[in-house]
Amino acid sequence: MLADVAAEAGVSPTTASYILNGRADEMRIAPATVAKVQAAVADLGYRPNRSARSLRTRRTATVGLVSDQIAGEQYGSSMLTGASLAARELDHLVVMGESGGDPELERLLIEEMLERDVDGVVYATRTARTVHLPQGLRGVRSVLLNCEDLDERLPSVVPDDEGGGRAAVATLLAAGAREVWVVGEDPVPEATAGPRRMAGIRAELATHGLDVAGLVRCDWSVTEGFEATSRWLAGGGRADGLVCMNDRLAMGVYQALAEAGLRVPDDVSVVSFDGSALAGWLRPALTSVELPFTELGALAVRRLLDPADHGGTDSVPMRVRAGGSVRPA
Template identity: 45%
Template structure:
């Protein structure tokens, strides 16, 4: 049998104080109750000697607070890259004295409904409703009247009903264009990747790119359409180059697309960045592995997770959408256009 845990009464008896005095000391309320420093030290010493730990279940029954948060996501937990959102959330929860439960639905609404019901039955204090990719979602009905923060997703409502934490993809597009402009690029800039209306990141990134280039009197020379995956990007860029395309710079919609573009450029005798500059989005591990290392606009996954928990546990305030900055990671893949 496991050893019996020490009780608050045993701590009080060893310290020679009342049970209420021991409780006030161990919950941090000793100053308000004018408990002497000597008594406080005796209680702390007794708790340490007895390896006392509070009965959280009993406390939650009294206070209706369980110090727990549940994260409901589609596939974040099984994705190594986006998993940094979990890391940030966990770290912030621990720093605030909370336990974070993590559950994954794989996009199945039946599984999602059951998970939410189970967490409600366990009286979790609050929820993170999270997505692997930034996208619009319909918040489950069971969560609409609860303490919820949306993480990396948002609803279609013009006025949000819950706090929402997403990356600033529009700002990322502005930063991508500004990086090339600052390097001297004005012509021969191509976007690599499909931009579909339903894909939030691509739509916002393109809007930012067009806005920043337009303000400088420049524009994209065109788009090389492909899926957001290396082999599709390789085929599309290689085909475009074989057809006579002569880009000065490529803006790839993610690092996997950039990998395919790198291979196509090299296979056709182009050097990065001397002949063609390349930049991308996400700043995955791939960006630092490529040679030359890839300039990429970072998705702040860790910061998204931390900020979501911080917002969730903060005092109530009017709901708003908060966009976290996506910093530029300048590396060796961008240079002045040839001839400049």
């Protein structure tokens, strides 16, 4: 207890409190007194009671993180890692909840977090998309992670998918590809990754006077990638560069290419998005534009706890992680 520390140091709890809160100068506490209190703290191994403090200050040194999916494709969890580390650096802890996409559970989780007076809430989605801020978070300090609310001007942190699209194409063009096909589309209307990557892809091709040579439609799964690509190849499809919308899809593409007797990268160069572990497991390793999930998570927490935050969207750059799937020029 603070009272014990004060007694041990021979001062009042008030004085001890000021010293422990770094207000010694402001309150002109004598250096000797500060030293006495600090000695008492060390001596007694004093740890403040956070509940008591929170009761007065309404702050808990705790941030909430609600997500639709944390596990699954190993993405969400990297955001958590980043959030956890950034929170620690700022002397906070992360209270997390996974809604599984259930709005009712999401509501409950948010309510529970607010009851516990979290200092703010990070609202995250597994896939980049637009959302509407849940009712329960209106008026609550919050940051959107991997998603955006286009109506409000809420602080949000997303990957720079358009820049990623440009980088993917730049990699192919630098390797001499000229016939660039895109594999995958985004069937979810709210999803932002697909359209933005597409815009970047087109923009970069345009700087070389090119356009997308063609689009293989399929959703972002291994099996769909395999089947759609197989059909495309069977129909005489050909390209010297393929941009796959994510790594899983690219795995299916690899399988289809292999069955058709085409070699990566000798016959066709492949780049993809995600930069997941899977990219490194394929043979040859897949060159992939990395989703910076750890940074996204960390940045979201930093912005949440930054009183001077300006609001608006931060787009975090996506870097190319080179594998062996692009033929050297």
